[in-house]
Amino acid sequence: MSIDDTALWWARHRAAGPERVPPASAHPTGMIRLVEPDASAVWLLPELPDNARPDVLDELGLPGIAVDQPNDTARVLAACLRCCWNEPTGPVWPAVPAPFDHVIGVFRAITGSRDERALHAAAMGAVRRLAGAGWVLFDEDTRVVRLGPRVASWSAAELSTLRELWRSLPAPPAGGA
């Protein structure tokens, strides 16, 4: 069976999310290659034209994929961004790893008073959802968070909005970032 390589790589991404491959192995057409900081691997991410991106749904008034606990999930993503994106004037990938406790610290600061156990449960649920979709990489054993390959799909306009958001967020505790 001969299927075009491009079709297969794009379909793999659709089925299983961003794929991590050995650095020299694949150069599929139309995909961005995101090199890991230590150059040990490369993430493949489809490059969509501006008018074929998910934000087109808003213009058309069509519903996108529903996210559980959308507010907490967005806040935890913002907290990860605040902790990991140490140079917000530069590119958002690869940024740096950050302890999950720092993320929880920022999350606590922007969610207001909440029972500590509920806060941890909400943050854990959100970071798992985000990790499942490739927005962050979360190591549950070491409790370290990194930004995931999908953040590289943000456009220049989205990044400038995010930079403003970054500046408005409280700094992580313990002098991080």
Added chain:
Amino acid sequence: MSAVFDSALAELNERHRDEVLAAFAALEHGREPVPEAQLLALRDATVRRDLQRLLYRLGRTLVRVGSTHWTSGFRDDVVARLAAEGATAQSRIDRAVLVLVLVHSVAIPRSQGLVSGDSWTSAHPTSVDELTRYTQLPRGEIRPALQRLRAAGLVQIAPPRGRSAVTDGPAYLPGPALHRLTKAARERLEHELILAAAPDSPLAAAIRARRPAAAPAPVAAAADPATSTTERNEDT
């Protein structure tokens, strides 16, 4: 613009190109099938062919839902390759739970004549209680699996219906991603379920006989609905 999109749309004028890209975004990123009246690239057969050509290059294809809506799904030949590679976001448990929902919400009502057509979507809810009562899966894993399946659009929470919703607890329906199955994929799913549920039935024998000899359904896979039926089914 991305090279794939450029070459697929090279012959189009600017307006048609924008229409194709908007329809591409609507089908690929949208939650539900899109009414064809809303977008030129779905309504107009010529532009729709260009949209199909673009999707095809990316391993996807147009899927018609009912007579007025469209969505996109995996090409059947691509599905076969992905399934062979095991490229899927859903774990074994998640696939098993999805199969249970499909059995309760679609297969059983269909066998009773309550659901017609070959769609894998349904209005017959499967209660969580029903899922946990008879299952051989670890009970604690069913709810997290349902959450992940919901995030993928493969199941959705059934709208509450009067008193029954209160007494039975939450209930689930197959999710909107099931619309993305092509006709061949819908049939394959039905055949796999028959092979799994009634491997000794005449129907199962007929399905096996119709399959190409080169790819017989392994007995072990047929006996295990978790791995055999939904591997080709993931879509988001």
